[in-house]
Amino acid sequence: MKEYFNNGTSNSAGLEQVDNYFWNILNLNIYTATVPDRMHHLNLGLFKYQIEFTTELLKLKPGKLVDDMNKRIAKIPRHLGLKVFKKGVQSLSRLTASEYRNMMKIIVFVVNGLYSEDLSNVYVKWNEMYLLSRLENFKESDLQDFQKVINDWGNIFIKLFRDISRSNLKFPKLHSWIYHIVDTIREHRAINRYTTETYESLHKTYVKIPYRLSNKKNVEKQIMENIRCRAIVIRNRVKKTKTLVAFTYTAKLFDFNFSEAIINEHRDNPKLNKNMSKGFAKFIDCLNSYLKLLNTTSEDCRIRIYSSVTLKNSAILRAVDNFYDRP
Structure with a gap:
């Protein structure tokens, strides 16, 4: 890095145009002195590069492949805990680390069959590598597996994107991740222990x-x-807020004193749909497990079942197969 800076060619290596204090310290291993961080190395670093390079790669092939990728991303339906990217990769410039993690969950399916098998595999290998990076503890065998997955991902990543990168992928985060992260874990333990x-x-x-x-x-x-x-x-x-917010229940479906005979009677009711019949079939076992946790019995127990309940976090649980005429 110092050589690039002194030669005035740091633009080609993707380095900032500033002198670095650490270059004045002899025999300093910057990768040992600077502890890697998963969020900056992966979420906001290498994965961000991978998405950007993928976009540039698709632009080189005839056809509107970037538009196809954006359409695939935009069609992914809304799901609890998953961000919806209605504008596709066009909206990635200001994404947070959490939003990039959401992108990791869907991008494998988005790029599948869009360009080449290598493009699909680089995201499959990425997810394997990312899951291993989140381990709380590593055995030596885990570290060996981790290094293998890193190498597998790195080989495909370099093969696909070397010509796309302005610096031919000569940036510190990639080098640090491939060659130093496993040794860093050996010295400092799991990455989760020093996350920022x-x-x-x-x-x-x-x-x-x-x-x-x-x-x-x-x-x-x-x-x-x-x-x-x-x-x-x-x-x-x-x-x-002196008391917890009460649950909000809707229409009452059932109200009866507990007995196995009544439960079995409801289970065999031909008017019930399949899922509700299955629920009654498992009802006694589940109730007994619950009462066991409370260290009590079902004596004088009265059962009320409602069509839905709104929890204090605004989530809605439903006991029926459909609502608003939809499943």
């Missing part, structure tokens, strides 16, 4: 957001005032 995601989240909540709400004049004072007001609101909210 918590501090990044705090920085966003207590610095970035208040800064954007300011008028950019006397910023520090405005940030502190914003944080103080937020703390007062949260404290008052906690004081007013």
Whole structure:
């Protein structure tokens, strides 16, 4: 890196045009001195590069493959806990690490059959590698498997994108990940032990957001005032909420005193749909397990079953096969 800088060619290597203090320290292994972080190395680093390089690769092939990829992404239906990317890869420039993790869940299916088998495999290998990187503990055999998966992914990644990258993939995060991450884990233990995601989240909540709400004049004072007001609101909210929010139930379907005979009678009711009959078939075993946890019995137990309930986190659980005439 120092050689590129001194020769004035750091643009071709993707380096910033600034001198680096560490270059003045002799015999310093920068990859040992700088502990890798999964969020910056993977979520916001290598995976971000992989998406960008994929887009550039598709532009080189005849046809509107980038448009096809965007359409595939946009067609993925909304699902609990999964972000919907209605604008496709066009919206990736401002994604957070969490949103990139959502993209990892779907991109394998998006690129399948779109360009080449290697393009599909690089995302399959990526997910295998990413899952291993999240382990809390590593045995030596795990590290060997991890290094193999990293090498498998790296070989395909370099083969696909070397000519796409302006620097021919000469950037530190790739080198650090392939050649140093396993040794770093041996020395410092699992990556999860030294992640910066918590501090990044705090920085966003207590610095970035208040800064954007300011008028950019006397910023520090405005940030502190914003944080103080937020703390007062949260404290008052906690004081007013003395009890938990009650569940909200809808129409009552069943109301009876517990007995196996009544349960079996409902189970055999021909008017019930298949799923509700199955529910009654498992009802006694599930209830007994629940009562065992509570260390009580079913004596004088009364059963009420409603068509749905809204939990305090606004999630809705339904006991019927369909609602609003939809499954």
